[in-house]
Amino acid sequence: MGAWSKRLYIFLVYCFFYLPLLAMFLYSFNAAKYTTAWGGFSLKWYAALLRNNGLLDAALNSFLVAVCAASLATLLGGLAAVCLKRYSFPGRRALFIGILLLTVSPDIVMGISFLILFIACSVQLGFLTLLVAHTALCAPFVAVTVLARLEEFDEYLIEAARDLGASEAKALLHVLLPLSAPAVAAGWLLSFTLSMDDVLISTFVTGPSFEVLPVRIYSMVRLGVKPDVNALSAIMFALTLSLVLLAQVITQLRRK
Amino acid sequence: MTTPPILELRGVSKNFGNTLALHNINLEIANGEFLTLLGPSGCGKTTILRILSGFEAPTRGAVFLNGQEITSSPPELRQVNTVFQSYALFPHMSVWDNVAFGLRMQKRPKVEINQRVAEILRRVHLAEYGDRMPRQLSGGQQQRVAIARAIINNPLVLLLDEPFSALDLKLRKQMQFEIKHLQRQIGITFVFVTHDQEEAFAMSDRVVVMNEGTVIQVGSPQEIYEEPESLFVARFVGEINVLEGDIRAARPGGTYQAEVEGVPFILHSRREFAEGETVKVLLRPEDLKVYLEQEKAQQPPFFLGTINETVYKGATVDILRTLDNGKKLQAAEFFNEDDADITYRPGDRVSVTWVEGWEVVLNAEGE
Numbered sequence: 055m056g057a058w059s060k061r062l063y064i065f066l067v068y069c070f071f072y073l074p075l076l077a078m079f080l081y082s083f084n085a086a087k088y089t090t091a092w093g094g095f096s097l098k099w100y101a102a103l104l105r106n107n108g109l110l111d112a113a114l115n116s117f118l119v120a121v122c123a124a125s126l127a128t129l130l131g132g133l134a135a136v137c138l139k140r141y142s143f144p145g146r147r148a149l150f151i152g153i154l155l156l157t158v159s160p161d162i163v164m165g166i167s168f169l170i171l172f173i174a175c176s177v178q179l180g181f182l183t184l185l186v187a188h189t190a191l192c193a194p195f196v197a198v199t200v201l202a203r204l205e206e207f208d209e210y211l212i213e214a215a216r217d218l219g220a221s222e223a224k225a226l227l228h229v230l231l232p233l234s235a236p237a238v239a240a241g242w243l244l245s246f247t248l249s250m251d252d253v254l255i256s257t258f259v260t261g262p263s264f265e266v267l268p269v270r271i272y273s274m275v276r277l278g279v280k281p282d283v284n285a286l287s288a289i290m291f292a293l294t295l296s297l298v299l300l301a302q303v304i305t306q307l308r309r310k
Numbered sequence: 311m312t313t314p315p316i317l318e319l320r321g322v323s324k325n326f327g328n329t330l331a332l333h334n335i336n337l338e339i340a341n342g343e344f345l346t347l348l349g350p351s352g353c354g355k356t357t358i359l360r361i362l363s364g365f366e367a368p369t370r371g372a373v374f375l376n377g378q379e380i381t382s383s384p385p386e387l388r389q390v391n392t393v394f395q396s397y398a399l400f401p402h403m404s405v406w407d408n409v410a411f412g413l414r415m416q417k418r419p420k421v422e423i424n425q426r427v428a429e430i431l432r433r434v435h436l437a438e439y440g441d442r443m444p445r446q447l448s449g450g451q452q453q454r455v456a457i458a459r460a461i462i463n464n465p466l467v468l469l470l471d472e473p474f475s476a477l478d479l480k481l482r483k484q485m486q487f488e489i490k491h492l493q494r495q496i497g498i499t500f501v502f503v504t505h506d507q508e509e510a511f512a513m514s515d516r517v518v519v520m521n522e523g524t525v526i527q528v529g530s531p532q533e534i535y536e537e538p539e540s541l542f543v544a545r546f547v548g549e550i551n552v553l554e555g556d557i558r559a560a561r562p563g564g565t566y567q568a569e570v571e572g573v574p575f576i577l578h579s580r581r582e583f584a585e586g587e588t589v590k591v592l593l594r595p596e597d598l599k600v601y602l603e604q605e606k607a608q609q610p611p612f613f614l615g616t617i618n619e620t621v622y623k624g625a626t627v628d629i630l631r632t633l634d635n636g637k638k639l640q641a642a643e644f645f646n647e648d649d650a651d652i653t654y655r656p657g658d659r660v661s662v663t664w665v666e667g668w669e670v671v672l673n674a675e676g677e
């Protein structure tokens with residue numbers, strides 16, 4: 055392949071991935087009411103978005119749930135990974151398989167089962183039920199991510215710490231945690247993303263009193279894509295992009 | 311020993327599932343001693359170390375440190391520190407932070423920590439390396455950090471688990487010397503684990519030879535090498551020739567008339583043997599004397615044989631030859647200043663004997 059055809063090939067690959075996002079981004083500045091035609095540049099949908107309190111509330115709710123669920127899931131999943139790696143106990147293998155199973159089980163099944171469980175326990179659907187469901191959704195992913203990192207962890211480091219007078223808890227805090235920090239951070243970010251854009255489970259486990267963004271968007275676009283959704287999506291994508299860039303910059307700085 | 315032992319194992323056994331890793335170990339270690347546990351891999355020497363450091367609990371028996379029973383106290387509460395085989399330096403901490411870790415866990419005042427870390431880094435010649443990360447250091451430097459990190463806590467006993475296995479030969483010799491020197495300086499009891507007999511002999515006051523979970527022999531390096539109590543020890547600590555013999559008559563003073571490989575010899579031993587008993591006569595290669603047959607006739611007794619091969623080893627020459635009855639022997643001769651040529655050639659006829667009294671005589675069953 056010549057240099058030009060190589061570049062063309064790469065270009066096509068990027069188009070495949072990013073053209074839809076680019077289209078959405080451009081159309082968020084479209085003055086026309088419908089997505090079908092270009093009606094000139096405008097920021098009015100961004101302005102409309104700011105006035106749409108329902109949508110902003112939903113976004114705030116989503117953010118709140120995502121931060122809480124990601125943090126809880128990171129705690130639980132991280133501890134599960136440490137426990138799977140460090141200790142042998144009856145049912146260890148069952149726990150491991152159970153966690154793997156959760157990462158591949160369909161969201162719709164999880165959504166329905168949570169709904170049945172919450173109804174059976176007569177729990178009011180809302181923030182708490184959403185938090186519980188999202189934590190359960192994310193924790194296995196954190197466990198798998200952290201466990202992968204711990205696989206290459208030298209067990210003697212914990213022994214060395216204890217030999218030098220650290221209790222088990224202190225050894226985990228001063229040695230294991232800092233060394234698995236990248237995986238823990240990755241697990242948190244993954245959880246945050248999973249929770250932030252989950253439609254299926256959220257549809258089942260939240261009630262009208264507590265609306266989250268993906269569910270709200272989903273119900274909006276059922277009647278056709280409105281340009282303010284484009285604006286919202288563009289903002290969300292920009293946020294994601296800056297998060298990824300931030301993470302890159304931080305890792306680069308730490309290497310130096 | 312008039313002072314009580316710093317460390318004592320009483321009847322210690324350890325099972326891993328159905329396998330017996332240690333069997334009834336009794337060991338007393340004197341304060342300030344350099345003791346080495348020597349044995350092939352899987353002999354239980356590392357298990358003893360892990361029981362001393364607290365990472366394994368014995369199935370039976372008790373461990374005492376400075377007169378206090380510590381059998382079931384956790385590692386962090388024992389005044390014992392370990393230099394790990396892989397060093398186990400904390401990769402996310404600088405050399406300084408690695409060394410300071412123990413004192414920080416003890417919550418010592420900051421001023422004291424700074425002063426002690428600086429001092430110990432000077433002692434192991436790493437004063438300039440405090441802010442380096444472990445991965446930026448050479449193997450020998452990492453080794454010294456591991457030692458500094460352990461001894462800064464003033465342990466009663468320092469445990470070293472094959473600490474040189476990752477180093478090349480030259481560096482290993484240098485570190486052996488440095489560690490021995492350090493041990494003399496600070497006077498801490500060292501318990502050292504290795505499978506390398508040369509290393510064990512070079513460093514230790516006392517060597518404990520182990521095999522299959524039991525202690526086979528305890529003694530000074532010289533005792534172990536020159537007076538092995540079993541064929542296992544004799545073979546493990548160096549090259550050895552094993553000759554078959556029969557006791558013909560016992561004489562007073564530990565002297566026996568015997569037939570060795572069909573030739574009558576006088577044997578010396580502190581052990582008791584009965585007439586007619588089959589024995590093994592052990593001879594180190596360097597204890598054998600080899601003469602060309604045409605040289606002036608030796609005083610009998612001697613063996614007759616043929617040179618097979620000579621192997622040049624630098625300081626010594628190994629001479630392999632076959633006795634007339636088919637037995638193969640190995641001898642080692644040092645170069646002689648006056649007689650620089652080793653004149654043996656394969657096929658030369660030789661007579662072989664040994665310095666009387668340098669032989670070790672063992673019961674034939676004493677494997």
